[in-house]
Amino acid sequence: MNYRMAWRKSVNAAMLSLTGLCTLLTVSVLFFILGYLVWNGAGAINWDFFTKLPKPVGETGGGMANAIVGSAKLLLLAALTGVPIGFMGGVYLAEFGGKTFSFLVRYTTDLLNGVPSIVMGIFAYTMVVLPMKHFSTLAGGLALGVMMIPIAVRSTEEFLRTVPSSLREGALALGASKWKAIVTVVIPAALRGILTGIVLDLARVAGETAPLLFTAFNNRFWSPGWNQPTASLPVMIFTYAIAPYEDWHRQAWAAGLVLLGLVLLANITARVVLARKLSSVAG
Amino acid sequence: MKKQWSILRGLLIVGSLLAAGLLWQAQRSVAAPAAPVLLNGAGATFPYPIYSKWFDEYHKLHPDIQINYQSIGSGGGIRQVLAGTVDFGATDGPMTDEQLQDYKGKLGHDILHFPTVLGADVPTYNIPGFSGQLKFTPEALAGIFLGKITRWNDPAIASVNPGVNLPGNDIVVVHRSDGSGTTYVWVDYLCKVSEEWRTKVGRGTSVNWPVGLGGKGNEGVAGLVKQTPNSVGYVELIYAIQNKMPYGTVRNSAGNFINADLASVTAAAAGAAKEMPEDFRVSITNAPGKNAYPISSFTWLLVPATIADGAKRTTITDFLHWMLTGGQNLAEPLAYARLPKEVVSKEVKAISRIR
Amino acid sequence: MASTAVMVEGAPRPGRVRAFLLRLRSGDEVAHLITLVFASAILLITVLLVFELYRNSALSREKFGWHFLTTRTWDPVFENFGALPFIFGTVVTSAVGLLLAIPLGVGAAIFLAELAPPRISDALAFTIELLAAVPSVIYGLLAIFTLVPLLRTVVQPFLKKHLGFIPLFQGPNYGVGLLAAGIILAIMIVPFIISISREVLIAVPVEQREAALALGATRWESTWKVVVPYARAGILGSIFLAMARALGETMAVTMVIGNDPKITSSLFAPGYSIAAVIANEFTEATSDLYIHALIELGLVLFVLTIILNGLARLLILATQRKGTAHP
Numbered sequence: 001m002n003y004r005m006a007w008r009k010s011v012n013a014a015m016l017s018l019t020g021l022c023t024l025l026t027v028s029v030l031f032f033i034l035g036y037l038v039w040n041g042a043g044a045i046n047w048d049f050f051t052k053l054p055k056p057v058g059e060t061g062g063g064m065a066n067a068i069v070g071s072a073k074l075l076l077l078a079a080l081t082g083v084p085i086g087f088m089g090g091v092y093l094a095e096f097g098g099k100t101f102s103f104l105v106r107y108t109t110d111l112l113n114g115v116p117s118i119v120m121g122i123f124a125y126t127m128v129v130l131p132m133k134h135f136s137t138l139a140g141g142l143a144l145g146v147m148m149i150p151i152a153v154r155s156t157e158e159f160l161r162t163v164p165s166s167l168r169e170g171a172l173a174l175g176a177s178k179w180k181a182i183v184t185v186v187i188p189a190a191l192r193g194i195l196t197g198i199v200l201d202l203a204r205v206a207g208e209t210a211p212l213l214f215t216a217f218n219n220r221f222w223s224p225g226w227n228q229p230t231a232s233l234p235v236m237i238f239t240y241a242i243a244p245y246e247d248w249h250r251q252a253w254a255a256g257l258v259l260l261g262l263v264l265l266a267n268i269t270a271r272v273v274l275a276r277k278l279s280s281v282a283g
Numbered sequence: 284m285k286k287q288w289s290i291l292r293g294l295l296i297v298g299s300l301l302a303a304g305l306l307w308q309a310q311r312s313v314a315a316p317a318a319p320v321l322l323n324g325a326g327a328t329f330p331y332p333i334y335s336k337w338f339d340e341y342h343k344l345h346p347d348i349q350i351n352y353q354s355i356g357s358g359g360g361i362r363q364v365l366a367g368t369v370d371f372g373a374t375d376g377p378m379t380d381e382q383l384q385d386y387k388g389k390l391g392h393d394i395l396h397f398p399t400v401l402g403a404d405v406p407t408y409n410i411p412g413f414s415g416q417l418k419f420t421p422e423a424l425a426g427i428f429l430g431k432i433t434r435w436n437d438p439a440i441a442s443v444n445p446g447v448n449l450p451g452n453d454i455v456v457v458h459r460s461d462g463s464g465t466t467y468v469w470v471d472y473l474c475k476v477s478e479e480w481r482t483k484v485g486r487g488t489s490v491n492w493p494v495g496l497g498g499k500g501n502e503g504v505a506g507l508v509k510q511t512p513n514s515v516g517y518v519e520l521i522y523a524i525q526n527k528m529p530y531g532t533v534r535n536s537a538g539n540f541i542n543a544d545l546a547s548v549t550a551a552a553a554g555a556a557k558e559m560p561e562d563f564r565v566s567i568t569n570a571p572g573k574n575a576y577p578i579s580s581f582t583w584l585l586v587p588a589t590i591a592d593g594a595k596r597t598t599i600t601d602f603l604h605w606m607l608t609g610g611q612n613l614a615e616p617l618a619y620a621r622l623p624k625e626v627v628s629k630e631v632k633a634i635s636r637i638r
Numbered sequence: 639m640a641s642t643a644v645m646v647e648g649a650p651r652p653g654r655v656r657a658f659l660l661r662l663r664s665g666d667e668v669a670h671l672i673t674l675v676f677a678s679a680i681l682l683i684t685v686l687l688v689f690e691l692y693r694n695s696a697l698s699r700e701k702f703g704w705h706f707l708t709t710r711t712w713d714p715v716f717e718n719f720g721a722l723p724f725i726f727g728t729v730v731t732s733a734v735g736l737l738l739a740i741p742l743g744v745g746a747a748i749f750l751a752e753l754a755p756p757r758i759s760d761a762l763a764f765t766i767e768l769l770a771a772v773p774s775v776i777y778g779l780l781a782i783f784t785l786v787p788l789l790r791t792v793v794q795p796f797l798k799k800h801l802g803f804i805p806l807f808q809g810p811n812y813g814v815g816l817l818a819a820g821i822i823l824a825i826m827i828v829p830f831i832i833s834i835s836r837e838v839l840i841a842v843p844v845e846q847r848e849a850a851l852a853l854g855a856t857r858w859e860s861t862w863k864v865v866v867p868y869a870r871a872g873i874l875g876s877i878f879l880a881m882a883r884a885l886g887e888t889m890a891v892t893m894v895i896g897n898d899p900k901i902t903s904s905l906f907a908p909g910y911s912i913a914a915v916i917a918n919e920f921t922e923a924t925s926d927l928y929i930h931a932l933i934e935l936g937l938v939l940f941v942l943t944i945i946l947n948g949l950a951r952l953l954i955l956a957t958q959r960k961g962t963a964h965p
Contacts, residue, residue: 012856016753022745023754026828027762030769033825036780037772056335088676096670097677105677107947108684110878114943115687116886116913118920119936123687126694133367135323149680154879155834158872162841179669193837196767200833203771210774210888210917217323218353220338229323229351234773238889239354241775242500243332245525256776263771267764358922382924455812460897460914462714462922485715488922496814496908497897499918506782510790511812 037260041253049254054220054236064255066222070137070230071206071262074216077141077226078148078205083198085145086152090194093153094160095182106157113150120147121211129215135229140216144205151204155197159190199270203263209234233259320594324352326360326373328500329464329519330582333400333619334373337610341602348598357464358488364585365389370595372585373399375464376471376488377564392589395637396563397603397630398581400611401552401620403520403543404469405530405578407505410435410450411512417531418443418540421569421577424533425477427454427515429484430494435513443534450513457507457516460497462488468580469517472568520548521618535577536569547576548620556623563630579620589638596637603634688940695934697927706934712899714919719931721938723899727816727909728939731891732884734820734905735827740877742824743831744866747873750832751839752861763836769829778893781822786813786894789821794906809904812896817905819895823887827880834879838872839865874954878947885943888913912939 048063055062089109093102115123124143129135163186171181187194212218216230218239223230233255240252331354338350352373355363360372365386377396378386386394406419423439426432432439436449459466467488474481484490496511498504501522508516508528520543523530532540541547551570559565569577586603590596607630611621622630698706702719709720750759790813797807842865850860866873896908897918912935923929 008856008859012858015858015862016749019745019749019753022742023749023762026742026746026832027766029825030766030829033769033772033777033780034765036784037776056332056339085676085679088673089680092670092673092677096673101677105680108681110882110947111940111943112680112684112687113879114882114885114940114947116888116916116936116939118888118913118917119691119886119933119939122694122920122933122936123690126690127686129368130366135368146683149683150882151879153680154875158834158838158875159841162838162869162872164843177664178666180665182669193841196833196837200767200770200830203767207771207773207776213355213921217325217355219351220335221342221349221351228321229353234775237773238775241779242502245332253776256773259773260768260771264768267767356921358924361924453810460892461918487715488924489714489919491711491713491715492898495898496812497910497918499892499897503782503893507814510782510787 034260037253037256040250041255041257044250044254045257049251049258053222054231062251064231064233064236064251064258066219067231067233067236067255068258068262070216070219070223071233071259073137073223073226073230074141074144074212074232075202075206075266077137078144079202081142081145082148082201082205083152086149086201087156087194087198089149089153090156090160091182091187093157095178095186105153109150109153112146113154116210117147117208118210118213121214124211125214132227134227135215135217136227137216137223137230138226140212140230140232141226143211143215144208147205147208147211148201151201152198155201156190156194159193159197160186162193163189195270199263199267202266206259206263207234209238233262320348320598322348322350322370322595322598323368324350324360324371324373324584325355325363325369326352326585327357327375327464327582328354329357329375329402330373330400330619332521333614333617336613336617337606340610340613341605344605350598350602356462356488357467358462360585364394364587370590371587371599373583374585375580375582376467377566377583378585390587392587395586395588395633396583397586397633398563398583398622398626399606400614400622401548401567401579401581402468403548403551403576403579403620404465404472404517405520405523405543406515406517406533407508407523407528407530408515409508409510409512409529412450413447414529415447416529416542417447418534419531420534421472421476425473425480428456428458428473428493428495429477429480430456443540452513455511455514456492456495457498457504457511457514458492458495459501459504459517460499461503463500464488464580464582465501465517465519466490468568468578471566471580472578475569520544524618533577535573535575536571537573537575539573541574541576543576543578545615545618545620547574548579549623551575551577551579552581552620552623552626556625559626559629561633563626563633586637588636600634600637604631607631688937691933691937691940695930695937698930698934701927702931706931707938710899710901712915714923714928717925717927719928719934721912721935723901724910724912724915724935725938725942726901727819727895727899727911728885728913728942730816730905730909731819731823731895731911732881734817735823735884736877736881738821738824739828739831739880743828743876743880744835744873746828747832747835747839748861748866751836752857752865759836763833766829767833770833774826774887774889775893777822777826778890781818781890781894785822786818789813789815789818798906805903806905809902809906811906812908814894814896814908815904815906816895816909819891819909819911820905822890822894823884826887826890827883830880830883831873831876834876835869835873838869838876841872842868874950878950881946881950882943885939885946886913888917892918912936912942 051065052063053066120143124139128139167185167189171185212232212235216232218235219229219231237252237255240248334352338352357374357376360374361378363369364372420443426439433453434451436451441449470486470490474486496507498507501518504516504518505526508514532542534540550572551567554570554572555565555567567579607627614621706721708722710722711718711720794811801807846864846868847860850864891911892914897910898908899910916932916935920932
């Protein structure tokens with residue numbers, strides 16, 4: 001009995017430290033990446049970066065103001081298209097779905113997730129750019145929006161399902177109709193997780209380059225409205241990073257930092273705005 | 284605590300709305316005044332630096348004109364031109380007869396090629412212990428890229444580099460993984476100097492490489508060559524110069540080993556200039572001339588022969604005129620060779636074909 | 639209480655239509671209908687996507703038929719296209735990526751959810767989520783400057799010396815290759831696994847843990863035998879997401895995989911993945927057959943994802959146990 005207990009205790013200690021090691025390993029790699037970005041990009045971040053347009057090769061300076069605004073517009077459009085579809089789809093799967101139809105929807109969502117970003121870009125190209133005969137912010141936003149759907153669906157569904165049935169049944173017992181129970185009790189209870197998923201989703205599409213190459217294209221100037229090509233941070237990073245100019249390299253790293261900064265801001269904003277709802281749920 | 288939270292929330296919401304509004308205003312106010320002419324172009328990556336310089340300078344001269352050029356690749360340029368999604372294209376490899384007919388069939392009029400500048404590909408290498416300039420014969424280059432010459436001290440390389448202590452290590456070949464005009468120029472040259480290459484591999488912006496690692500973009504190739512001992516690859520001349528990479532000389536058809544630079548590249552075009560075809564589609568790799576650098580190339584702008592929009596048509600023709608005069612002066616500081624005089628005068632005449 | 643029956647599909651008889659319209663008056667049916675419409679939108683978009691892929695690969699499918707899947711050549715000049723090397727590269731790099739990322743990711747998620755103090759856990763999770771936003775290109779550049787030299791000078795020679803009897807670790811050593819691509823994929827997908835698994839683990843009701851501990855389990859046993867199985871579905875979901883991302887990842891992979899469409903038995907050798915070749919050659923492809931062949935590759939990747947997803951789901955069903963969050 002003692003021997004068995006000692007064995008279980010040592011397994012306990014070993015496995016727990018192993019998980020600690022996993023965390024240490026992943027976190028240190030990730031911090032290394034952040035550090036690398038900061039080290040290389042911080043020097044190029046100045047007021048010009050945020051306010052000026054890009055300069056052609058050979059001239060130092062200039063900035064990525066149009067790319068920052070362009071990325072913001074693209075992400076807004078992506079969120080407006082991807083999040084509602086994904087969220088509602090997730091709610092359907094978790095709360096209303098019948099067996100076969102749900103299976104079908106779940107399966108296709110996983111498939112959609114596996115589509116390479118460049119194929120998504122080609123799809124948006126044939127569906128939006130060719131008929132419009134124009135590269136546009138609209139096409140880029142839609143491509144990113146479709147890419148957002150799978151993760152939004154998955155996280156919504158998963159986290160709705162983690163809500164214990166006791167909460168649901170409690171609401172129903174108090175006389176709420178099903179949809180009222182969902183909106184007032186179940187969704188707020190799962191909101192924290194859903195939000196994590198959606199912010200992760202937004203973060204991921206914010207950095208996507210391939211779908212934008214054929215849709216939003218790129219633009220050296222400001223992009224008026226929604227139906228002209230627009231610059232965006234990922235595409236600028238891509239273009240600058242693979243060029244031979246030192247100044248452009250530094251700007252690419254800086255753009256990477258700015259992109260992360262934007263995502264961080266979105267993350268913080270979302271959490272703060274929904275703080276009340278989040279803090280009301282235990283655990 | 285709750286109150287502070289809600290104040291913070293309110294501030295954040297207001298703050299983000301304000302920022303968004305400011306950015307929107309800034310964007311609108313900076314946008315060009317009075318009916319700006321917006322042109323979109325796409326294509327070759329090889330001349331991207333000089334094109335971006337040109338369009339920027341032109342915008343400074345004409346603030347109401349915005350020409351937005353994006354380098355998505357020569358093939359991309361040709362395709363977008365065929366699809367009608369851009370106003371003009373750019374390519375390092377001229378369109379084939381088939382593509383020209385395709386264009387005419389789809390859009391009802393012709394498309395014209397306009398040479399803009401000249402560039403070159405150079406062989407770059409990384410041989411541990413050797414920092415000088417290596418000489419390459421056409422046979423050596425073809426053999427290396429075919430995978431038949433596998434060691435650095437092979438007689439084909441050693442015989443033209445006496446006094447250089449070449450190691451017996453295996454050669455690591457590096458090529459472009461992405462389709463590119465740079466590749467097109469390189470394999471076009473190899474096709475001309477090696478029958479085996481022509482029949483086995485052929486020419487194109489992407490080919491089925493017999494051996495080697497693929498690097499993405501010039502940066503990818505340069506990076507791989509720099510990091511991999513005993514490697515050899517090809518990059519654009521301006522790229523090698525900008526990044527201070529060692530590159531070798533190549534023997535031209537006259538038998539001289541030529542170092543790629545502005546003079547030798549212009550010399551390569553000079554021979555072709557006299558017999559330039561009407562449509563300007565010509566390959567100048569392995570050009571005749573004793574000082575000609577053999578792996579040189581024109582790069583072209585693709586402009587529709589019929590442009591319905593009057594403002595766009597005037598803009599393009601004006602730009603082309605400027606490009607052939609003031610624009611050419613901006614080429615050399617960026618390591619692109621200017622067009623020979625004969626070509627310039629032929630092009631000026633050709634501009635009038637745009638209706 | 640309003641009825642929550644599943645809506646009837648198929649040709650409605652007059653009586654049923656009236657009943658349906660009547661039921662619509664209740665908020666539940668409206669909610670059901672609205673969410674159903676959105677869910678159907680997802681199906682519609684995917685079907686449209688597949689249809690477009692199918693239509694735009696017609697030339698290539700006609701010319702090569704099933705041989706496309708077994709041919710090893712990829713020759714744009716002589717227009718002979720085959721998908722096998724790319725399928726191989728995609729599967730191998732994703733497998734390596736998942737093999738590395740799953741234990742690391744789940745392990746780290748367990749640590750963050752169960753052992754770390756909440757503040758630290760939150761702060762670290764926050765940072766990890768941020769890393770999902772780092773563009774693929776930057777991962778690629780980082781890999782070229784740091785990972786590849788590390789592999790070439792330290793890791794791969796080490797593996798060769800000690801494990802060189804396994805064919806996986808033989809052959810010339812360039813630094814770039816299948817192993818490099820697998821490792822960078824692992825780094826890119828691990829934030830997804832950690833982030834979502836951690837949230838799912840946190841959501842496990844505290845009663846489950848306490849019950850296990852009350853029965854005398856050690857911390858580890860309570861976690862591994864009770865909490866994790868309860869959160870199984872969510873963790874597996876995050877792995878699915880990770881796998882999908884690994885299969886479709888483009889930029890970072892193409893910068894370190896060597897871009898050589900060959901099939902070898904060594905992890906050190908260069909390879910090529912479907913997403914990488916599409917990204918590399920699509921912009922320059924001019925002939926219709928070439929473009930169609932590339933799009934057919936996209937279709938192949940799609941089908942590959944279907945198959946792998948299907949296999950994984952079968953695996954889950956086969957090992958399904960009671961006592962999880964899903965009924």
